[in-house]
Amino acid sequence: APVLAKVVKVKSEKIEVQFKRPVCIFEKSNVALSRKIEDRWRLIGAGIVG
Structure with missing residues (x-):
């Protein structure tokens, strides 16, 4: 399910995010990262939870 989050830290190929509400991630x-650009959601990245 989509969950809003904010990128807190970027280091090399890793990012740290802060979620707006509690989530459980295995x-x-x-995971997929999307960003709203010109009133449309665009896929800007994908990765694996480490």
């Missing part, structure tokens, strides 16, 4: 799960 290690090695796939």
